[in-house]
Amino acid sequence: MNSITLTRPDDWHLHLRDGEVLPAVVPASARQMGRAIIMPNLKPPVTTTEQALAYRERILAAVPAGNDFEPLMTLYLTDRTSAEEIERAHASGLVQAVKLYPAGATTNSDSGVTDLANCDAAIAAMARLGMPLLVHGEVTDAEIDIFDREAVFIERVMKPLLDRHPSLKVVFEHITTADAAAFVAAAPASVAATITAHHLLFNRNRMLVGGIRPHYYCLPILKRERHRQALLEAATSGSGKFFLGTDSAPHAQGDKESACGCAGAYTAPAALEFYATAFEQAGALERLEGFASHHGPAFYGLPRNTGTVTLVRDPWTLPETLPYTVNQAIVPLQAGETLDWKLKE
Numbered sequence: 001m002n003s004i005t006l007t008r009p010d011d012w013h014l015h016l017r018d019g020e021v022l023p024a025v026v027p028a029s030a031r032q033m034g035r036a037i038i039m040p041n042l043k044p045p046v047t048t049t050e051q052a053l054a055y056r057e058r059i060l061a062a063v064p065a066g067n068d069f070e071p072l073m074t075l076y077l078t079d080r081t082s083a084e085e086i087e088r089a090h091a092s093g094l095v096q097a098v099k100l101y102p103a104g105a106t107t108n109s110d111s112g113v114t115d116l117a118n119c120d121a122a123i124a125a126m127a128r129l130g131m132p133l134l135v136h137g138e139v140t141d142a143e144i145d146i147f148d149r150e151a152v153f154i155e156r157v158m159k160p161l162l163d164r165h166p167s168l169k170v171v172f173e174h175i176t177t178a179d180a181a182a183f184v185a186a187a188p189a190s191v192a193a194t195i196t197a198h199h200l201l202f203n204r205n206r207m208l209v210g211g212i213r214p215h216y217y218c219l220p221i222l223k224r225e226r227h228r229q230a231l232l233e234a235a236t237s238g239s240g241k242f243f244l245g246t247d248s249a250p251h252a253q254g255d256k257e258s259a260c261g262c263a264g265a266y267t268a269p270a271a272l273e274f275y276a277t278a279f280e281q282a283g284a285l286e287r288l289e290g291f292a293s294h295h296g297p298a299f300y301g302l303p304r305n306t307g308t309v310t311l312v313r314d315p316w317t318l319p320e321t322l323p324y325t326v327n328q329a330i331v332p333l334q335a336g337e338t339l340d341w342k343l344k345e
């Protein structure tokens with residue numbers, strides 16, 4: 001196969017940041033995706049409907065003319081999020097979901113939830129309104145090994161949460177383990193997962209063998225090969241529970257190439273190319289459209305996009321850097337490497 005045309009996909013997990021970098025990163029996603037679920041982990045976090053709607057306007061101002069990319073907004077859940085705030089968010093029609101960051105789990109999660117018991121009223125309102133809870137599923141306890149934090153989260157947090165709120169819609173974001181893939185596959189239809197392209201393509205060797213490669217450092221951290229295989233199997237299974245979420249997470253070059261580098265891989269500029277590479281390696285290119293364009297809207301109760309995108313086999317090399325802030329560039333994942341697939345303009 002040398003060309004593949006898909007219903008225009010959506011990105012169900014995307015970081016765009018704010019301010020001066022919006023014009024640098026928004027067009028990369030708008031070129032590829034019809035819509036994207038926008039993560040709320042700004043500084044300060046997007047905790048109110050009012051903030052989410054203002055942020056949406058700033059994103060829209062950075063969308064190139066003639067492009068109808070639609071940002072789907074989220075609220076950042078805190079210990080103090082009220083049921084009223086959830087109702088306001090839902091009533092706006094522009095906030096689609098609420099994001100749970102366990103406090104301290106990842107980039108800008110300091111204001112995250114310290115104990116889910118504090119969020120009972122907000123979560124009950126979400127369950128009632130059919131608003132999905134998007135979960136960064138890692139425990140933060142210092143004694144739990146970083147490679148085990150997702151698996152432990154399932155037992156300690158995810159299962160009790162679903163026992164307490166069985167009708168809550170949950171997206172287990174950026175799953176990275178065989179444990180999470182199996183858990184989601186066995187859960188009711190109200191539980192789904194996003195999978196990044198980098199977790200489908202790479203195991204932890206890519207980050208650590210032959211030198212430490214900070215651009216492959218993201219959270220949840222890349223795992224061993226057995227887990228990558230399980231994720232590929234889930235993504236290419238045809239199950240509607242698994243869908244595309246890049247977790248493209250831009251950080252300036254100097255914040256990644258550092259003695260204490262930030263977590264996050266910038267994948268938006270070649271997101272569909274990365275996914276096509278992974279699906280082709282699994283011999284499942286024909287399953288890419290369901291994963292990228294059909295399963296997400298079905299779970300969120302939204303219509304599919306109407307347009308199409310076409311990927312062609314036309315090798316190209318990712319730039320070493322792209323413009324980001326006034327002083328700093330950004331390094332896309334696989335910078336300087338050649339990809340087989342290319343999104344046709």
Ligand SMILES: NC(=O)N[C@@H](CC(=O)O)C(=O)O
Pocket residue numbers: 015041106107108136217218219220247249250263264265
């Ligand atoms: N994935 C990451 O490594 N980083 C994300 C946060 C997140 O999605 O956990 C970021 O905002 O930089």
Ligand SMILES: [Zn+2]
Pocket residue numbers: 106136173174219220
């Ligand atoms: Zn996360």
Ligand SMILES: [Zn+2]
Pocket residue numbers: 013014015039247249
């Ligand atoms: Zn993320």
